[in-house]
Amino acid sequence: MKFVDKARIFVKGGKGGDGCISFLRERFRPRGGPDGGNGGDGGNVLIRADKQKETLYDFKFKQHFKAKNGQPGKGKNQTGKKGEDLVIHVPVGTVVTDNATGDILADLIFHSQEIVVAKGGRGGRGNASFATSVRKAPRIKETGKPGEERWLNLEIKLIADIGIIGLPNVGKSTFISRISSAHPKIGDYPFTTLTPSLGVANLDDDNIFVIADIPGIVKDAHKGKGLGLNFLRHIERTSFLLHIIDLAAPPPRDPISDFNIINQELSNYKKEVGLKPQIVVLNKIDLPYAKQRLKDVKERFKGIDIDVFPISAITGEGIPLLLKELTNRISSFKLKKRNESFI
Numbered sequence: 001m002k003f004v005d006k007a008r009i010f011v012k013g014g015k016g017g018d019g020c021i022s023f024l025r026e027r028f029r030p031r032g033g034p035d036g037g038n039g040g041d042g043g044n045v046l047i048r049a050d051k052q053k054e055t056l057y058d059f060k061f062k063q064h065f066k067a068k069n070g071q072p073g074k075g076k077n078q079t080g081k082k083g084e085d086l087v088i089h090v091p092v093g094t095v096v097t098d099n100a101t102g103d104i105l106a107d108l109i110f111h112s113q114e115i116v117v118a119k120g121g122r123g124g125r126g127n128a129s130f131a132t133s134v135r136k137a138p139r140i141k142e143t144g145k146p147g148e149e150r151w152l153n154l155e156i157k158l159i160a161d162i163g164i165i166g167l168p169n170v171g172k173s174t175f176i177s178r179i180s181s182a183h184p185k186i187g188d189y190p191f192t193t194l195t196p197s198l199g200v201a202n203l204d205d206d207n208i209f210v211i212a213d214i215p216g217i218v219k220d221a222h223k224g225k226g227l228g229l230n231f232l233r234h235i236e237r238t239s240f241l242l243h244i245i246d247l248a249a250p251p252p253r254d255p256i257s258d259f260n261i262i263n264q265e266l267s268n269y270k271k272e273v274g275l276k277p278q279i280v281v282l283n284k285i286d287l288p289y290a291k292q293r294l295k296d297v298k299e300r301f302k303g304i305d306i307d308v309f310p311i312s313a314i315t316g317e318g319i320p321l322l323l324k325e326l327t328n329r330i331s332s333f334k335l336k337k338r339n340e341s342f343i
């Protein structure tokens with residue numbers, strides 16, 4: 001699965017209709033007053049998130065989008081018809097940026113969420129609007145204004161449900177490749193993973209979730225140590241984090257201080273990321289040293305009010321229980337989100 005999907009499009013609002021010059025002509029009233037109506041406003045271009053859409057692929061073939069022009073005003077004070085809006089449908093999760101300024105215009109994260117990206121031009125006034133007590137028969141009108149236009153960048157940021165975090169070499173990539181479609185490189189050295197990857201875990205028809213593997217984080221990553229923290233933006237929108245700890249790492253490493261180092265870095269990156277709910281996993285329990293200290297480490301986590309899930313990403317021990325917990329959590333998050341969107 002591709003991590004991001006991008007497109008560049010041009011949008012232009014419809015031109016406003018011209019105002020009209022007209023005078024009332026009726027039998028027996030040869031010098032009727034001005035009755036030229038205003039032009040209709042041009043249509044807007046909108047971008048709307050649509051859960052039926054999955055990619056930005058269609059924009060490879062069509063990049064120009066223009067809303068309809070407003071109709072000109074007519075006699076008898078008739079305002080021209082407003083130009084029809086043009087709605088561009090994009091997948092949920094699309095971020096819209098102005099190509100020239102780089103400003104983020106919208107982050108469309110809900111179905112049906114929409115934004116006007118190019119306003120239609122205003123219709124011009126007809127001569128009826130220019131009549132005053134001294135100028136009873138104006139022969140002037142306005143032309144309709146052009147619509148706004150600009151180039152936009154569209155980018156889908158896939159929203160992973162779960163983000164995996166932890167120090168380098170703890171087994172993050174091994175875990176994601178065991179439970180999902182993702183197959184990142186695995187190696188017995190730090191910084192094997194250099195770019196984030198997404199995997200779809202398809203447990204059964206009702207339980208499908210997207211999980212993100214990112215490079216390991218080290219102490220002082222916020223100061224640029226290791227690979228830094230930039231890639232944390234890929235897990236910012238996840239519902240929760242899976243925090244993997246290497247239970248077999250020998251001293252001076254310690255599971256609780258490893259845990260604290262990562263949390264400190266997350267908070268340094270952004271307070272909200274530091275506050276995201278976590279599931280704590282103790283990995284590599286197949287190794288003798290991990291086995292031997294498991295009980296003690298579990299107790300120490302219990303002491304700070306944290307339940308841990310011991311697993312081996314290699315042998316698969318403990319993984320069924322962990323997956324059960326993940327699916328439960330995800331469905332309660334989805335339920336919560338759904339309820340929120342009904343409010």
Ligand SMILES: Nc1nc2c(ncn2[C@@H]2O[C@H](COP(=O)(O)OP(=O)(O)OP(=O)(O)O)[C@@H](O)[C@H]2O)c(=O)[nH]1
Nearest residue numbers: 168169170171172173174187191192193216313314
């Ligand atoms: N014995 C044992 N080894 C494991 C387990 N999980 C991972 N490993 C080993 O640990 C090493 C690191 O695994 P990775 O999955 O690459 O670790 P990572 O956390 O993705 O590392 P970075 O991408 O560098 O941050 C590899 O040699 C794995 O084979 C496990 O449960 N048991």
Ligand SMILES: [Mg+2]
Nearest residue numbers: 172173192193
């Ligand atoms: Mg890795």
